[in-house]
Amino acid sequence: MPSSVIRTTGADGDFAALRAEFELPEGFLAEVLAEAEAVAGDPAEFAGGRVDATDLPFVTIDPAGSKDLDQATLIERTRSGGFRVHYAIADLVAFVPAGGAIDRESRRRGQTLYLPDGTIPLHPPELSEGAASLLPGEVRPAVWWTIDTDAWGEPERVRVRRALIRSSAQLDYESVQAAFDAGTPPGPVAALAEFGRLRRELAVRRGAVEPQLPEQEIHGGEADGWTLGLRPRNEVEAWNAELSLLTGMSAASIMLEAGIGVLRTLPAPDxxxxxxxxxxxxxxxxxxxxxxxxxxxxxxxxxxxxxxxxxxxxxxxVLRGAGYTSFHSGPPELAVHAGIGGPYAHVTAPIRRLVDRFGTEVCLAVTAGRPVPDWVRAALVDMPEVMSASDLLAAKVERACLDQVESWILAEHVGGRFSAVVLRADATRAEVLIEDPPVLGKCAGAGLPEGERIMVRLTDVDVARRKVRFERLPADE
Structure with missing residues (x-):
């Protein structure tokens, strides 16, 4: 069985050709960088009109090594037996002047793109990894969501305010999972396990659809080679995701009641x-x-x-057809996301995703009893088109990176035998998941048995086109 490690250097081991193919930006214009430097400033400058929440022991939980930290959280038990979820979201409006150079560039990009050899950020790193990021020990402007729930995790009261916060620690999924497993969870999120499980149960009752397909993940670099693995999502990551979903569903409720906003939508399957x-x-x-x-x-x-x-x-x-729906004068005809089981809006990742900045401003204005700013209303018109195009590009880039590493890894193993699971099949071929190394590929053959393990042979690798092909081995081989 071949190793899932490839050791390459130079043009054979980087993603320069892929970046050029998709015409991905290499940096930021000078005017964008100059504006970022000018607005980074001292956090004290943002104190006006904000609640001081720097005494709350917020923590962030992200993949290890993350620098663009959008969310910080704190979960408390209430005397009534419910929960109080504090969710602080990086406040990009504090750093992005409407109509300015950063604003214009972020509307062109739509979202941060993640490639194995580095990110293509939505905002200049001076903001996304510095002044706007909720880094530990640093006072930061944030949008502070406070969501009170009943004992079953259903929201009863939602407040949205601008605040100053100070994260007390930067945690990662693996270390927090280990702490829960050891019975010593971090204090600010000690209630996360119970709350997360309750929200997961509610998701099933809502009809949320979440296929547990393993996620391919690329590791390494040019010096040590690229490796492919399957990343299982641990419980802490699933529980933490429920906090974002709760906030996004709360935001959608605010928007729908006000008749203005932008939702992430998906029609129910027929x-x-x-x-x-x-x-x-x-x-x-x-x-x-x-x-x-x-x-x-x-x-x-x-x-x-x-x-x-x-x-x-x-x-x-069932999950095909997701998009964005903006509305200005009453709820839209399609207001739900079938994969989530209810209305949902993106508001929790403004450093990495454009639409969150505008959705957040809608919620702040509505809950404060103020008109939604004109610059937000104007942006909502084009937001579905901008974000749909950005999502499509992100998906293509992610798949191309995986395909490229797969072809690099398998290039020297044409003729090799592999164990595979047949995922989907038609009359002449099937999509298969090779188990080691974890590769998605096409396998020639009629009547391949979906949902079964088979042995396959690697017949062709085209590194330039990022294609790998297999054929089913006869039972006697």
Whole structure:
């Protein structure tokens, strides 16, 4: 079995060609950098009109090594038996003058792009990794969400204010998971496990659809080579995601009540799609009890089983068609995200995603009883188109990076044999997940058994086109 490590240097080991192919920006214009330097300033300059929340022991939880820290959190138990979630979000409006150079450039980019050899940030690093980032020990302007819930995690009261905060620690998913496993969770998020589990249960009841397909991840660099792995999402990451979802759903409720905003939307699957999904489950030998929703079925499945992986791949079809819906004079016709099981808006990652800055301003204005600023109203008109184009580019770049590393890793192993799980198949070929190294590829062959493990042979690698191809091995080989 070949190693999943590739050792390359120079043009054979970097992503310069891919960056050129997608015409990705290499840096920021001088006027953008000059404006960033001018607005970085002293945090004390932002104190006017803000609540001082620097005494609260917020913490951030992100992948290890992150510098663009959008969110800081603190969870408390209330005397009524519920929870109080404090969620501080980086306040980019404090640093991005409407209509200025940074604003114009961020509207062109839409979001931060993550490549194995470095990011292409939405905002200049002086802001995204410095003055605007919720780094530990630093006073930062933030938008402070305070969400009081009942004992089951359902929100009862939501407040949104501008504040000054100071994160007390920068934590990562692995270390926090280890702390929970050891029974010594960090104090500011000691209630995260209980709250996260409650919110996960609510998500299943709402009908949220979350296929647990393993996520491919690239590690390494030119000196040591690139490696591919599968990144399982640990419990802390899932619980932490529920805080963002709770805030985004609260933001959507504020927008819908006011009749203005921008939502992340996804229509519910039609009956034909659900019928196809039921037939797929039956073909994989997965029992689907009558009256059980897709969400409920997914919550009971073992992600380690090959038939589960194949079903997860099929379930992604339910999630196709996500987009953005802006509205100005009443709720839109499509106001829900079927994958989340309710209305949802992006407001928790403004350093990395453009739309969050404008959604946040809507919520601040509405909850304060003020008109939504004209510059926000104007931006909402084009936001669906801007963000949809940005999402499409981000998805293409991510897939291209994975395809490139896959081809580099396998280039010297044409003719090799691999164990694979068949995810989806048609009359002439199938999509397969190679188990070691973890590679998604196309496999030639008729009647390949979805949801089963097979042996395949690597028949071709085209590094320039980032393509790898397999064929099924006969049973006697």
């Amino acid at each position: 009956e034909a799609t659900l019928d196809w999904l039921r037939r797929s489950a039956a073909a994989f030998g997965i029992e689907w009890p009558s009256g059980t929703s897709v969400s409920e079925l997914l919550s009971t499945m073992d992600a380690a089983r090959p038939e589960s992986l194949a079903f997860y791949a099929c379930t992604t079809r």
